[in-house]
Amino acid sequence: MSKEKFELEFGQPIDVVQRSTGQLTLAQGRMFGALYESILYGINFILFLGLLYMFFQEKKTTLSQRIRLGVVTTVFLLCTTHLAAVMRGLYLAFFVSDVSPDTFYLDHTQTVDLIQKGVYAAATFFADGLLIFRAYVIFGGKWPAMILPLLSLVATVGLWAALIHAYTQQPPGTTLFPHKIAQLALASFAMSFITNVIITIMICVRIWLAMRRFKDTGISTSFYKRFIAFTVESGLLYPLVLLITAVFFSLDNNGLEILSGSNTQVLGIVPILLSLQLRLNLSAYDNVTANTKIGTLEFNSDVPVGQTSAYDVELDRALPTRKAIKLNPAGSGSETMGDSLHSETKRGESHDLEP
Numbered sequence: 001m002s003k004e005k006f007e008l009e010f011g012q013p014i015d016v017v018q019r020s021t022g023q024l025t026l027a028q029g030r031m032f033g034a035l036y037e038s039i040l041y042g043i044n045f046i047l048f049l050g051l052l053y054m055f056f057q058e059k060k061t062t063l064s065q066r067i068r069l070g071v072v073t074t075v076f077l078l079c080t081t082h083l084a085a086v087m088r089g090l091y092l093a094f095f096v097s098d099v100s101p102d103t104f105y106l107d108h109t110q111t112v113d114l115i116q117k118g119v120y121a122a123a124t125f126f127a128d129g130l131l132i133f134r135a136y137v138i139f140g141g142k143w144p145a146m147i148l149p150l151l152s153l154v155a156t157v158g159l160w161a162a163l164i165h166a167y168t169q170q171p172p173g174t175t176l177f178p179h180k181i182a183q184l185a186l187a188s189f190a191m192s193f194i195t196n197v198i199i200t201i202m203i204c205v206r207i208w209l210a211m212r213r214f215k216d217t218g219i220s221t222s223f224y225k226r227f228i229a230f231t232v233e234s235g236l237l238y239p240l241v242l243l244i245t246a247v248f249f250s251l252d253n254n255g256l257e258i259l260s261g262s263n264t265q266v267l268g269i270v271p272i273l274l275s276l277q278l279r280l281n282l283s284a285y286d287n288v289t290a291n292t293k294i295g296t297l298e299f300n301s302d303v304p305v306g307q308t309s310a311y312d313v314e315l316d317r318a319l320p321t322r323k324a325i326k327l328n329p330a331g332s333g334s335e336t337m338g339d340s341l342h343s344e345t346k347r348g349e350s351h352d353l354e355p
Contacts, residue, residue: 068274075126078119085116123264125157196242233285
């Protein structure tokens with residue numbers, strides 16, 4: 001949504017708010033935005049198919065895997081609905097509407113526009129909720145640490161719901177909205193950015209502290225695994241996209257229309273990438289913390305496919321526990337596996353030598 005539309009007040013002439021402040025008009029920005037969103041949806045679709053393939057290849061899935069797949073599937077369906085609404089809007093604006101496409105897109109009482117906003121709010125709830133759930137795991141199941149991001153997420157969804165409700169209260173065909181609605185729209189976007197920044201910072205700091213502890217022991221990880229940990233696992237991609245969107249907004253450029261609607265697809269890609277990372281056992285945090293007691297940094301990506309990652313073990317309490325074999329017992333009265341086998345061999349030899 002361009003900055004011009006945030007500053008609309010009753011009594012302003014329509015031609016003032018329709019002027020182009022950049023190289024693109026409002027309608028052109030929406031058209032190129034639909035093309036860009038279609039490309040992102042193609043990426044989203046391919047990643048989603050890959051995740052489904054890996055999930056159904058498993059003979060036995062864990063509770064955490066099923067939760068992640070359920071959330072990712074919901075967000076993907078919302079992304080599909082958003083793209084369908086965008087394409088429907090293009091058709092109405094250029095082929096059905098009696099007004100010009102620029103004027104059509106200034107009317108936020110349109111059903112397709114309200115659907116897009118509602119879908120974005122729902123996708124934000126599920127996608128950010130999954131990241132908060134991931135932060136909950138990384139913070140060792142400490143709910144007090146999740147209070148701030150949870151409150152921020154509730155505020156974000158609440159603001160978007162209030163914005164949608166405010167638009168529905170306006171007469172159909174309205175292109176000039178009260179200033180309070182403009183402020184509400186700006187607050188909704190800002191809160192989305194703040195929520196994702198909070199979650200990203202929390203996860204990044206936790207990962208950094210865990211990896212720093214292992215760095216002190218002389219154990220290091222490769223650059224690409226650290227890069228994956230800080231970008232995919234923390235959901236850093238989406239705050240960066242929102243930051244770029246904010247830059248276009250501050251420049252008062254209609255190129256903002258290319259990015260604003262497409263952010264929903266990025267919001268869908270982030271949880272898929274996180275699920276793929278965990279499924280491929282590329283989580284640096286899980287591996288660093290899982291190997292704290294043995295003093296050797298071994299990434300779960302090196303574990304054969306089919307074994308459960310530390311993330312799944314921590315969440316899926318239903319998994320049966322396995323007794324560890326003590327190779328180096330501390331007690332003096334205990335014997336090692338090698339000693340036990342050696343004793344049995346000796347007894348067999350003594351028995352054979354007896355008359």
